Each structure stands twice: as C-alpha cells, then as structure tokens.
Amino acid sequence: MEQPADYTSENFADRIRVFYDELKSALQAESISTAAADRLMYSFDGSKQQGQAEVVVTPATQDEAVSTVGLAGKHGIPLYARGSGSGLTGGAVPTERGVVLNLTRLNRIVEVDTGNLTATVESGVVCGDLDREVAKHGLFYPPSPGSADYSTLGGNIMENAGGMRAYKYGVTRDYMLAMKCVLPSGEVFTTGSHAVKNVTGYDIARLMVGSEGTLAVMLEATLRLIPMPVEIGTVLALFSLDEDALAAAQDIVAAPLMPRAMEFMNDETLRCLRNYRDLPQLKPEANAALLLEADGPSEDDVREQLAKMMDVCKARSPLSVETAFDETERAALWDVRDSVSPAAFHLGDYKISEDISVPRNKCLEFVRGLKEIVKDYPDAPVVYGHIGDGTLHVTFMFNGQDDPRIPTVEKLVGQMFKLAVSLKGSLSAEHGIGLTKRKYLAIELSPVEIRLMKDLKRAFDPTGILNPGKIFPL
Ligand SMILES: Cc1cc2nc3c(=O)[nH]c(=O)nc-3n(C[C@H](O)[C@H](O)[C@H](O)COP(=O)(O)OP(=O)(O)OC[C@H]3O[C@@H](n4cnc5c(N)ncnc54)[C@H](O)[C@@H]3O)c2cc1C
Known part of the structure; x- marks a missing residue:
C-alpha cells in the first residue's frame, strides 16, 4: 500500500531549508522569491483552486530550470511546473509545501525551420506569439486554444490543448515531434525527432503530451507546422430547437464535410449572451446556434464548401443562415462565441x-x-x-x-x-x-490502466515530487 508523503514533518522543514540554501547558491537571486505576494500570485489557476508554495522560482535560463528540478529531486521537495496558470482543473496549483517553477521567462522561439515546416520553442512561449511568428512565413500552427493570447506552449502541451480547429486539424499531440525535458534526477533528455515519421521505441514525446506536469518538466519542444490556409469563410446558423442544431452538426460530419470550426451554443447560452450585451446577430426567437467555418486554397473553394454545409443546415429548418467572408464581418459572427465565457460570469x-x-x-x-x-x-x-x-x-x-x-x-x-x-x-x-x-x-x-499509469509515473518520478496529488485520486 502506497503511503502519501508527509510534507508537514520537522524533517521536511529541514529539507526545505537546505533545498532553499542550495537553490540560492545555484541560481541568480532574482530568479528566486519567497515574497508573500509572489507565493500568492502563483497559488491558483483558472479553476480558482488554491494552494501555497514556500518558494517561487522563475528561471532565466534552461540551466536554472534544470538545477531547480534536480535540487527538488535530491531533497524530495514537491515541484509544480507552471505556465500562465490559465488551466481550468487546478493542474498548476501547489497543493503541498514546495516550489512553483514558473517557466514564463523561458520564452524564446528557438527556430522556425521553413525547410522542414517545424518550430522549436521554449516552454514559456505564449501560443499566440508562435501563431504570429509562423504566420510571417505563411505557416500555421492549428491547435491554438481559446486562451492562445496568454497560455504557454508548455501548458498547452501538458494539457494536450485543443482549440476551435481540432475537427479538421487535430489537437496539440498531433503536432508534437520532439521534446527536451528534465527529470527529478536532474537528467536532461531529448525524445522524439525532427522527422515527421519515427518509430524507434516508445513514443515518449507524445506520452508527455497531456501528462499535466507529473512525469518530467519540459524545457523545449519541436512542433509540426502546416501551410497557412489562404481563404476563410464563416457561417452563423440559428435554430429554434437545440435538437435541430445538434442534428445538423451530426449531418455535417456524416456528409462528410470538413469545417475547420464547428461550434454549438444551446438555449441557455444564448439567453445568457443576450443578458450580457447587445448582440444583434442573435435573433430573439433563436434557441440554439451553430457557428461554422471553412478554409481552403481559394474563395471559390471555400464558398463551395460553405454552400454544402448550408444545404445540410437548411434540411434541419434553421431560422436563419448568415455568411461572412470579409474579416470584420467574420469577426462579428465570432463575437457571439467569443462572448460566451464573460457572459457566463454574469x-x-x-x-x-x-x-x-x-x-x-x-x-x-x-x-x-x-x-x-x-x-x-x-x-x-x-x-x-x-x-x-x-x-x-x-x-x-x-x-x-x-x-x-x-x-x-x-x-x-x-x-x-x-x-x-x-x-x-x-x-x-x-x-x-x-x-x-x-x-x-x-x-x-x-x-x-490506472496501475499502468502509476507505474509509468514511478519510472519518471520515483519519489513522486512532480505535481503530487494531480490526476490520481488520493
Ligand atoms: C478563457 C479560457 C479559454 C480557454 N480555452 C481553451 C481551449 O479552447 N482549449 C483548451 O484546450 N484549453 C483552454 N483553456 C484552458 C487552458 O488555457 C489550457 O489548459 C492551457 O493549455 C494552459 O496553459 P498555461 O500556460 O496556462 O498552463 P498552466 O495552467 O500554468 O499549467 C497547466 C498544466 O501544465 C503543467 N505545465 C506547464 N508547463 C509545464 C512544463 N514546462 N513542464 C511540465 N509541466 C508543465 C502544469 O503543471 C499544469 O499541470 C482555456 C482557459 C481559459 C481561461
């Protein structure tokens, strides 16, 4: 029977003191903080769950991150890797006394390899910054989540984030090629390759995707890119019954058509949107909405795809179907979907x-x-x-x-x-x-499956210092 570690004992208090002293010798002073304001700042995430670490380390370099993980491993100190803290399940919350490793300063886009269609990034690069950088080369990183403007690629990778375009383009795991990580033993390893195909042994890079900071700390990743689609068109279809909107969505999949985005909103969502702000796109009699988007090499191609999607919707008696190609008009249709989260908080x-x-x-x-x-x-x-x-x-x-x-x-x-x-x-x-x-x-x-997952966790992190208490029930 596994015993949970005791992080309240005197022996632990001594270990954390020694850890802190060794940390101060290994890192620049400004990378380490025990200030109450910093410990509070990094105590919660988007789920509003809260804990509190003893120390916050914000490494300036990968070497500083490696030293911190190695010292935490050596002294058995819980370590919570953290990106922007926008996670919605408490993944980055420090539930035990220990150290938060805030990776946001490791934010270099190391390389955009246009010959190989890959980007190599440090963990703390904000996803939207990568989107904008690769766009300069006519390239596209599709898995961008709704939080792309502030969440980090480290966080996206560790949660296997998926955005609005997952149906057509897949999720973060589908773009993972290689990774550089550090283990609690202090060992740094790279896994995967920069080639698109690779079946040499187990696929550790993709196993790391979605591992929520429980197996190793990621320092760097190499991600696959694709050419940027040239044309995009958007449709907002409103229905009086949510069952009609859901049936239309299923018909589109079965057709089979391939929208790049297909978003559903139910009656309660539309009600809360109307109470939140004036959205003239939402007819008062509508009780459900589908927002569809297609992309392709030319406007004709996109128009043809959207026409087929609208035909499918029309068979399910929509109240209205509105199309937009111009960027401002498309943004007005997306405004409905983008307003859902703030509207819910009303x-x-x-x-x-x-x-x-x-x-x-x-x-x-x-x-x-x-x-x-x-x-x-x-x-x-x-x-x-x-x-x-x-x-x-x-x-x-x-x-x-x-x-x-x-x-x-x-x-x-x-x-x-x-x-x-x-x-x-x-x-x-x-x-x-x-x-x-x-x-x-x-x-x-x-x-x-749970036993196999725990065995894997032990292979990477034998003393269980990485993000203790996450994923597995206590
Ligand atoms: C308004 C809003 C919209 C959102 N939309 C989406 C969406 O469309 N799709 C979606 O999938 N999610 C979405 N999210 C959830 C969240 O943004 C994602 O889970 C995101 O991937 C978290 O990134 P982060 O940098 O904030 O990570 P954090 O919250 O800081 O950390 C997330 C997890 O990753 C681990 N971690 C972070 N960096 C590392 C590292 N270098 N090594 C090891 N472990 C690490 C942490 O320990 C934690 O377990 C949304 C959140 C908000 C608030």
Whole structure:
C-alpha cells in the first residue's frame, strides 16, 4: 500500500531549508522569491483552486530550470511546473509545501525551420506569439486554444490543448515531434525527432503530451507546422430547437464535410449572451446556434464548401443562415462565441465547467441524456463547445465556492461523466484531470490502466515530487 508523503514533518522543514540554501547558491537571486505576494500570485489557476508554495522560482535560463528540478529531486521537495496558470482543473496549483517553477521567462522561439515546416520553442512561449511568428512565413500552427493570447506552449502541451480547429486539424499531440525535458534526477533528455515519421521505441514525446506536469518538466519542444490556409469563410446558423442544431452538426460530419470550426451554443447560452450585451446577430426567437467555418486554397473553394454545409443546415429548418467572408464581418459572427465565457460570469462568479467529449454522432444523444440528468435542477447549464470534435462544455455558475448548490451539481456532474463514458466518450476532451476531476477518474479508466499509469509515473518520478496529488485520486 502506497503511503502519501508527509510534507508537514520537522524533517521536511529541514529539507526545505537546505533545498532553499542550495537553490540560492545555484541560481541568480532574482530568479528566486519567497515574497508573500509572489507565493500568492502563483497559488491558483483558472479553476480558482488554491494552494501555497514556500518558494517561487522563475528561471532565466534552461540551466536554472534544470538545477531547480534536480535540487527538488535530491531533497524530495514537491515541484509544480507552471505556465500562465490559465488551466481550468487546478493542474498548476501547489497543493503541498514546495516550489512553483514558473517557466514564463523561458520564452524564446528557438527556430522556425521553413525547410522542414517545424518550430522549436521554449516552454514559456505564449501560443499566440508562435501563431504570429509562423504566420510571417505563411505557416500555421492549428491547435491554438481559446486562451492562445496568454497560455504557454508548455501548458498547452501538458494539457494536450485543443482549440476551435481540432475537427479538421487535430489537437496539440498531433503536432508534437520532439521534446527536451528534465527529470527529478536532474537528467536532461531529448525524445522524439525532427522527422515527421519515427518509430524507434516508445513514443515518449507524445506520452508527455497531456501528462499535466507529473512525469518530467519540459524545457523545449519541436512542433509540426502546416501551410497557412489562404481563404476563410464563416457561417452563423440559428435554430429554434437545440435538437435541430445538434442534428445538423451530426449531418455535417456524416456528409462528410470538413469545417475547420464547428461550434454549438444551446438555449441557455444564448439567453445568457443576450443578458450580457447587445448582440444583434442573435435573433430573439433563436434557441440554439451553430457557428461554422471553412478554409481552403481559394474563395471559390471555400464558398463551395460553405454552400454544402448550408444545404445540410437548411434540411434541419434553421431560422436563419448568415455568411461572412470579409474579416470584420467574420469577426462579428465570432463575437457571439467569443462572448460566451464573460457572459457566463454574469450569472455568478464561480463556475464548474466540464469538457466532456463523445463520438461526433452521439452529441444529440448526450444532450438528451444531460437534460434528463438535470431536469430537477432549477438552473439549467450553459452548454456550448467544439461540437465538430464532440467536445461539449457543460457549465454551472455559482455565487462563490461555498454556494449550497455545489454538492448537488457535483452529483449531477458524476452522472454526466458516466453518460459520456457510456457513449464511448471521455471525462476530459482538453482541460485534463488535475485536481478537480481526479475523484471521477475510475469512471473512465480501468484498474489496469490506472496501475499502468502509476507505474509509468514511478519510472519518471520515483519519489513522486512532480505535481503530487494531480490526476490520481488520493
Ligand atoms: C478563457 C479560457 C479559454 C480557454 N480555452 C481553451 C481551449 O479552447 N482549449 C483548451 O484546450 N484549453 C483552454 N483553456 C484552458 C487552458 O488555457 C489550457 O489548459 C492551457 O493549455 C494552459 O496553459 P498555461 O500556460 O496556462 O498552463 P498552466 O495552467 O500554468 O499549467 C497547466 C498544466 O501544465 C503543467 N505545465 C506547464 N508547463 C509545464 C512544463 N514546462 N513542464 C511540465 N509541466 C508543465 C502544469 O503543471 C499544469 O499541470 C482555456 C482557459 C481559459 C481561461
């Protein structure tokens, strides 16, 4: 039987003192902080879960990051790697006394290799900065999440982030070629290769993707790029029934058509958008929306793709279908989707927002089942998401973290996860398990899978100092 480590003992307090002294000898003074303001600043993430570390290290160089991880390993100090802290499941939250390794200063785009269509980046590069840099070369890094303007590639990789374009272009894992990491032993290793094809041994680089900072700390990654699509067109289709919008989305997949984005918003989402701000694109009688986008080599090609998608939508009796090619008009249609997150916060200041996924032809069945699960709960959830790849964000809003409705909703969430898994889907499409979903892990994973995952964790991190308490139930 595994015993959880005791991080409260006197012996641990001594170890952390020695760790801190050795850290001060190894790093520049400005890379280390024990100031209350810094410890608070790095105590939470986008989930609003909170902990507090003893020390915050913001390495200026990869060597400083390597020294910090090696010293934490040597003294058995919990270490929490961190990008921008925009994660939504508590992945970067320091739950035990230990060290936060804030990697945002490792932000060099090392190389954009236009001959090989790859980019090599340090962990702390903000995803949107890479998007803009590769665009200068006519290249495209498709997995960009909604948080691209502030989240780091290290965080994106460790959560296997997926954005609006995952249906056509895939998620972060699909662009991973090679990685440079450091283990708690202090050993630095590179894994994967810069070649597109590679079957030499186990694929450790992709195993690292989605590992939530529990296996090793990533220093650098080499990512695949593709040519930038030339033309883009957008469609907003409004429906009076959410079932019609969901059926239209499934028809588009089955056609088969390949939008680069296909976003769904339910009746509650549209209601909260209307209460939030004036969005003239949203007709008052609409109760569901699909936002579709196609890209291609020419405007004719994109128009043809969109015409086919609109024909499919029209067979499901939409209230209206609006098309935009011009950048400003497209942005006006996207404004609806982009406003969902801030609009939801007008319903409360704390949210439980899940990111289940189901096979693309099961979205309608999932939403019907969800309605059954929440039928006796008075505040219907805001449901929206990347329907093209079967991702649905089911969002409940509360007044604070001690809102009395939370225990009830947690039970409903458990039932919802069981429903998603029974349809051969997943608890988490893109946000990871972290702290918030660890208690539900066994709904999806068998005891054998959990054992194999823990064995892998031990191989990388034998003393369990990397992000303790994440993914696996305590
Ligand atoms: C408004 C909003 C929109 C969002 N939209 C999307 C979306 O469309 N798609 C999506 O997938 N997510 C989305 N997210 C969630 C979040 O932005 C992503 O999970 C993102 O990948 C986190 O990046 P970060 O730099 O903030 O990482 P953090 O939150 O700092 O860390 C995330 C995890 O990565 C680990 N980690 C970070 N860097 C390293 C490293 N170098 N080595 C080892 N472990 C490391 C941390 O320990 C933690 O477990 C959204 C969040 C917000 C707030």
